[in-house]
Amino acid sequence: xxxxxxxxxxxxxxxxxxxxxxxxxxxxxxxxxxxxxxxxxxxxxxxxxxxxxxxxxxxxxxxxxxxxxxxxxxxxxxxxxxxxxxxxxxxxxxxxxxxxxxxxxxxxxxxxxxxxxxxxxxxxxxxxxxxxxxxxxxxxxxxxxxxxxxxxxxxxxxxxxxxxxxxxxxxxxxxxxxxxxxxxxxxxxxxxxxxxxxxxxxxxxxxxxxxxxxxxxxxxxxxxxxxxxxxxxxxxxxxxxxxxxxxxxxxxxxxxxxxxxxxxxxxxxxxxxxxxxxxxxxxxxxxxxxxxxxxxxxxxxxxxxxxxxxxxxxxxxxxxx
Amino acid sequence: xxxxxxxxxxxxxxxxxxxxxxxxxxxxxxxxxxxxxxxxxxxxxxxxxxxxxxxxxxxxxxxxxxxxxxxxxxxxxxxxxxxxxxxxxxxxxxxxxxxxxxxxxxxxxxxxxxxxxxxxxxxxxxxxxxxxxxxxxxxxxxxxxxxxxxxxxxxxxxxxxxxxxxxxxxxxxxxxxxxxxxxxxxxxxxxxxxxxxxxxxxxxxxxxxxxxxxxxxxxxxxxxxxxxxxxxxxxxxxxxxxxxxxxxxxxxxxxxxxxxxxxxxxxxxxxxxxxxxxxxxxxxxxxxxxxx
Numbered sequence: 001x002x003x004x005x006x007x008x009x010x011x012x013x014x015x016x017x018x019x020x021x022x023x024x025x026x027x028x029x030x031x032x033x034x035x036x037x038x039x040x041x042x043x044x045x046x047x048x049x050x051x052x053x054x055x056x057x058x059x060x061x062x063x064x065x066x067x068x069x070x071x072x073x074x075x076x077x078x079x080x081x082x083x084x085x086x087x088x089x090x091x092x093x094x095x096x097x098x099x100x101x102x103x104x105x106x107x108x109x110x111x112x113x114x115x116x117x118x119x120x121x122x123x124x125x126x127x128x129x130x131x132x133x134x135x136x137x138x139x140x141x142x143x144x145x146x147x148x149x150x151x152x153x154x155x156x157x158x159x160x161x162x163x164x165x166x167x168x169x170x171x172x173x174x175x176x177x178x179x180x181x182x183x184x185x186x187x188x189x190x191x192x193x194x195x196x197x198x199x200x201x202x203x204x205x206x207x208x209x210x211x212x213x214x215x216x217x218x219x220x221x222x223x224x225x226x227x228x229x230x231x232x233x234x235x236x237x238x239x240x241x242x243x244x245x246x247x248x249x250x251x252x253x254x255x256x257x258x259x260x261x262x263x264x265x266x267x268x269x270x271x272x273x274x275x276x277x278x279x280x281x282x283x284x285x286x287x288x289x290x291x292x293x294x295x296x297x298x299x300x301x302x303x304x305x306x307x308x309x310x311x312x313x314x315x316x317x318x319x320x321x
Numbered sequence: 322x323x324x325x326x327x328x329x330x331x332x333x334x335x336x337x338x339x340x341x342x343x344x345x346x347x348x349x350x351x352x353x354x355x356x357x358x359x360x361x362x363x364x365x366x367x368x369x370x371x372x373x374x375x376x377x378x379x380x381x382x383x384x385x386x387x388x389x390x391x392x393x394x395x396x397x398x399x400x401x402x403x404x405x406x407x408x409x410x411x412x413x414x415x416x417x418x419x420x421x422x423x424x425x426x427x428x429x430x431x432x433x434x435x436x437x438x439x440x441x442x443x444x445x446x447x448x449x450x451x452x453x454x455x456x457x458x459x460x461x462x463x464x465x466x467x468x469x470x471x472x473x474x475x476x477x478x479x480x481x482x483x484x485x486x487x488x489x490x491x492x493x494x495x496x497x498x499x500x501x502x503x504x505x506x507x508x509x510x511x512x513x514x515x516x517x518x519x520x521x522x523x524x525x526x527x528x529x530x531x532x533x534x535x536x537x538x539x540x541x542x543x544x545x546x547x548x549x550x551x552x553x554x555x556x557x558x559x560x561x562x563x564x565x566x567x568x569x570x571x572x573x574x575x576x577x578x579x580x581x582x583x584x585x586x587x588x589x590x591x592x593x594x595x596x597x598x599x600x601x602x603x604x605x606x607x608x609x610x611x612x613x
Contacts, residue, residue: 018510018511018512018513018514019511021511021513021514022511022512022513024513025512025513025516025517026425026429026512026513028421029421029422029424029425029428029429030425030429032417032418032419032421032422032425033421033422033425033426033430033435033436033439034439035418035422036422036439036442036443036446036483036484036487037438037439037442039446039480039483040442040445040446042457042461043453043454043457046456046457046460046461047453047456047457047460049460050456050460097356098356098359098360099356100356101352101353101355101356101357102353102356102357102360104349104353105353105354105356105357106357108353109350109353109354110357118357118361120602120605121360121361121364122357122360122361122364124364124598124601124602125360125363125364127537127538127541127597127598127601128364128367128541128594128597128598129540129541129542129543129568129593129594129597130541130543130544131541131543131568131571131572131590132367132371132541132590132593132594133367134572134575135571135575135586135587135590136367136370136371138575138576139374139575140366140370185363188360192360216342216343216345216346217346217349217350218345218346218349218350219342219346221349239448242448242450243448243450245450246449246450246451246452246453247450248450248451248452248543248544249543249544249568249572253575253576273450273452273544276452276456276548277452277544277547280547280548281547281551292456292460295452295453295456298450298452298453299453302449302450302453303445303449306445306448306449307445309448310441310444310445310448311441314441314444
């Protein structure tokens with residue numbers, strides 16, 4: 001064999017298949033990565049197209065009309081929109097302090113050997129499917145709310161001027177408030193795990209110098225840890241808010257599915273996700289289009305909140321690696 | 322005033338300040354303990370309720386009979402099969418796509434603007450509400466075909482699993498030291514061989530964790546299936562027809578006045594929750610310890 005054929009053989013064996021393999025492999029990796037972008041664009045475009053008939057019929061006032069009347073075929077998104085925002089607000093009011101408490105416990109107070117098991121247990125809460133939360137909420141939590149929690153709220157907070165109006169009327173057990181309570185339990189693990197991670201980015205020197213100056217645990221948290229990880233805490237808050245806004249099954253079970261807007265948090269209501277879950281399978285025509293238009297509003301709402309949250313967390317991770 | 326009294330005044334003032342600081346600290350730390358206790362108690366409470374209400378209905382019928390009309394005996398066989406089928410097809414679609422997309426982000430596009438954008442969009446999709454995915458698949462597959470189908474359900478589940486797999490693949494490949502890759506290049510291996518033989522092998526356990534977590538996540542999903550696979554009372558395994566799944570059957574059976582349906586819903590809830598939790602724990606055991 002001459003050296004030329006040996007060289008050619010080498011090239012055939014290593015170069016050529018390598019180049020073909022590289023092209024195939026790299027090409028498919030590239031196209032699947034692009035697919036992720038296409039997915040987002042596809043979701044956006046398909047929802048815009050789906051929402052058009054409803055917006056064409058009712059115009060922009062669709063967003064702030066509170067009628068939802070399948071008999072007269074007149075629809076407006078205000079009531080579900082209101083319910084979505086209010087139940088998520090309740091979830092955040094309850095969820096943020098509790099998550100903060102757990103995150104502080106895990107980073108500052110917990111003995112090292114318990115840190116892993118407790119973190120895992122809290123994270124497992126996130127693995128429980130949302131339909132289980134819904135079912136549990138309906139059969140276990142709602143009766144307790146109706147019997148004990150809501151009467152107590154009506155008797156105490158309901159008597160305070162201004163905010164009292166939020167806690168009046170009969171205790172139904174199901175309603176926006178109960179939905180908010182369930183949501184707070186569901187977003188808890190997400191908030192805790194991000195907050196714990198950002199608390200851990202606080203350099204130990206800062207923490208230890210504060211302790212060294214005689215600061216108490218609370219003072220270290222208040223003056224060192226929280227200010228240092230402010231952006232991360234806000235990011236965790238918004239990411240959880242995005243989850244709460246779009247949560248479907250858990251809310252559908254306990255929200256009451258009423259399209260009347262009541263001042264009281266204890267009254268039944270509906271959220272965008274719950275009205276979609278309830279009515280979608282039987283809807284057609286304008287009702288279906290209106291439901292899809294609600295879906296579009298939900299998309300805009302959740303993706304802007306999640307987008308902002310991810311942006312903050314991304315800048316944070318770039319800063320601290 | 323003598324020096325001595327000033328001193329005691331001052332030390333008394335200091336003492337009250339210190340006492341106040343310690344008191345606030347005690348209050349806050351005990352609140353923090355309480356919050357943690359409440360979180361753990363909640364998990365324990367839900368699991369106990371599932372056991373109490375679901376375990377009584379657990380019997381062989383559950384796995385051998387289809388979902389019944391109210392008032393007659395039955396099980397969840399068709400729903401269990403449907404869930405496994407849709408989850409299986411969904412994960413088979415999402416795994417190669419997700420792994421390759423994650424590979425692009427680290428092995429090809431690292432540091433480029435495109436990879437940055439894709440990574441950001443993927444992170445958004447990870448936390449996107451699953452109901453939105455259901456609506457999208459309804460628009461793209463169900464509405465043009467004019468019927469609900471198992472395929473549509475599987476695609477919806479695949480879209481939910483995809484960003485999870487992309488994310489873990491990307492995180493795990495990032496941990497693979499460049500030295501390993503360079504050693505393989507130095508031996509003359511082409512890039513795709515380096516990725517398959519070196520990077521994937523090094524990141525295998527982490528990627529496996531991601532896939533298992535994605536399975537756990539989609540096997541409990543309900544909302545997207547309401548708009549895609551819907552449900553089917555018969556034992557259909559036709560991917561072109563509507564298909565019953567465990568979560569959707571739980572949803573339909575729980576909110577009814579029929580006690581036998583409610584019992585089945587609890588049994589289904591018990592099954593699905595414990596499978597998902599066990600899957601999660603198994604997945605975690607594969608995860609590489611990152612020192613946390």
